[in-house]
Amino acid sequence: MSAFLDTMIAQAKSDKQTIVLPEGNDIRTLQAAEKILAEGIADLIILGNPDDIAAAGLNLEGARIVNPLTSELREGFAERLAELRAKKGMTREQALELMDNELYFGMMMVKEGQAAGLVSGACHSTGDVLRPALQILKTAPGASMVSSFFIMNVPDCELGHKGTFLFSDCGLEVQPDAERLAQIALNAEAAWRSLIDGAEPVVAMLSHSSYGSAANDDADKVARATALVKELAPEMAVDGELQLDAAIVPEIGAAKAPASPVAGRANVLVFPDIDAGNIGYKLVQRLAKAEAYGPILQGIAAPVNDLSRGCSAEDIVGVVAITAVQAQEK
Known part of the structure; x- marks a missing residue:
C-alpha cells in the first residue's frame, strides 16, 4: 500500500462519510466493502439483491443493503427525478422505470442526501456512470466541464x-x-x-x-x-x-x-x-506495476467516481477512500 493511499484512508477515517456502491452483484465490490467496513474507512450502502449479496459469504456487517427493485424509496425518488427532468419531458412513469437501474437509484440517494458520494464502474462503462450523474446531480457551480x-x-x-x-x-x-x-x-x-x-x-x-x-x-x-x-x-x-x-x-x-x-x-x-x-x-x-486510482471525476456537484472495469478489490478500496475525502471537502 502506498503512502498516498495510507493518507487517504487515514483522512477518510477521521470524518466517516456514507458512500453508495451500486454494484452489489460484483464480487470485487463486495470484497472491497468487507475491507472498508472492517477498517472503518466509510459507511456503506450496497445496492443489490440481499440474498445474492449474503450468498457471497463475506462479512458486511454494518452495511446498509438496499434492493432498488423493492425499496420503499422508489416512488419518492421517481417523483423527484421526474421533477428534475421535467423540462426534458420525463414522465413519472419513465422515472419510475429508471429506478430499476441501480446507477440512477444510487445517484438519487446522493441527490437526496442519503449518501455523500458514489463509486461505480467495475461492471459499467464510464458513460453509464456519467449519464445519470449529469442528469441528476449536474455540474458543480462554476464548473465549465467534467x-x-x-x-x-x-x-x-x-x-x-x-x-x-x-x-x-x-x-x-x-x-x-x-x-x-x-x-x-x-x-x-x-x-x-x-x-x-x-x-x-x-x-x-x-x-x-x-x-x-x-x-x-x-x-x-x-x-x-x-x-x-x-x-x-x-x-x-x-x-x-x-x-x-x-x-x-x-x-x-x-x-x-x-x-x-x-x-x-x-x-x-x-x-x-x-x-x-x-x-x-x-x-x-x-x-511498472503502479497503483492506479480512478478515473476520478471532476466538475460534478457531488463526489461520483468511476472505476476501470479491470479494477481489483484493492483499487475499489482506494477510490472509495478518495471519494470520502472529496465528500469531506464538499
Missing part, C-alpha cells in the same frame, strides 16, 4: 512526487480542443492540491514535441492550451508542449528544455487526448 484523472503510484520511483503522479484526462474527454485541454489542466492542478500534501503541483502539457521540435497541428494545440493556462492562472507551474521524458526526467528536461520551469520535475501530466492518456496510464499500471 473531466477525469488517475492518481498513479509507481513503486521504487523517485520521479514525480516520490513516484506519485496525477494523469489527466485518461477516461472522459476524447479529443479536447485547446480551450478544453486548458481547462483539464486547471482542473488537474486543483485536484492535486486537494488530495496531495507535501508537494506543489507541477504541470506538464504533454506532446510528441518539445518546444516546437515537431511542427504540426497536434503539437500546436498543446502549445496553445499551455498559453491559455498561463493566461488564466499565471501563478501555476505549467509548461508545454513537452515530451514525456523531458517532463519528468531531470537530465533530459535540462537538455531539451533548459529554460523551462517544469521540465524534469513534473508530477501532473496532462495528455493531449484520451488515446494517449488511456494507453499511458495502462502502460504504467501494467508494466
Whole structure:
C-alpha cells in the first residue's frame, strides 16, 4: 500500500462519510466493502439483491443493503427525478422505470442526501456512470466541464512526487480542443492540491514535441492550451508542449528544455487526448506495476467516481477512500 493511499484512508477515517456502491452483484465490490467496513474507512450502502449479496459469504456487517427493485424509496425518488427532468419531458412513469437501474437509484440517494458520494464502474462503462450523474446531480457551480484523472503510484520511483503522479484526462474527454485541454489542466492542478500534501503541483502539457521540435497541428494545440493556462492562472507551474521524458526526467528536461520551469520535475501530466492518456496510464499500471486510482471525476456537484472495469478489490478500496475525502471537502 502506498503512502498516498495510507493518507487517504487515514483522512477518510477521521470524518466517516456514507458512500453508495451500486454494484452489489460484483464480487470485487463486495470484497472491497468487507475491507472498508472492517477498517472503518466509510459507511456503506450496497445496492443489490440481499440474498445474492449474503450468498457471497463475506462479512458486511454494518452495511446498509438496499434492493432498488423493492425499496420503499422508489416512488419518492421517481417523483423527484421526474421533477428534475421535467423540462426534458420525463414522465413519472419513465422515472419510475429508471429506478430499476441501480446507477440512477444510487445517484438519487446522493441527490437526496442519503449518501455523500458514489463509486461505480467495475461492471459499467464510464458513460453509464456519467449519464445519470449529469442528469441528476449536474455540474458543480462554476464548473465549465467534467473531466477525469488517475492518481498513479509507481513503486521504487523517485520521479514525480516520490513516484506519485496525477494523469489527466485518461477516461472522459476524447479529443479536447485547446480551450478544453486548458481547462483539464486547471482542473488537474486543483485536484492535486486537494488530495496531495507535501508537494506543489507541477504541470506538464504533454506532446510528441518539445518546444516546437515537431511542427504540426497536434503539437500546436498543446502549445496553445499551455498559453491559455498561463493566461488564466499565471501563478501555476505549467509548461508545454513537452515530451514525456523531458517532463519528468531531470537530465533530459535540462537538455531539451533548459529554460523551462517544469521540465524534469513534473508530477501532473496532462495528455493531449484520451488515446494517449488511456494507453499511458495502462502502460504504467501494467508494466511498472503502479497503483492506479480512478478515473476520478471532476466538475460534478457531488463526489461520483468511476472505476476501470479491470479494477481489483484493492483499487475499489482506494477510490472509495478518495471519494470520502472529496465528500469531506464538499
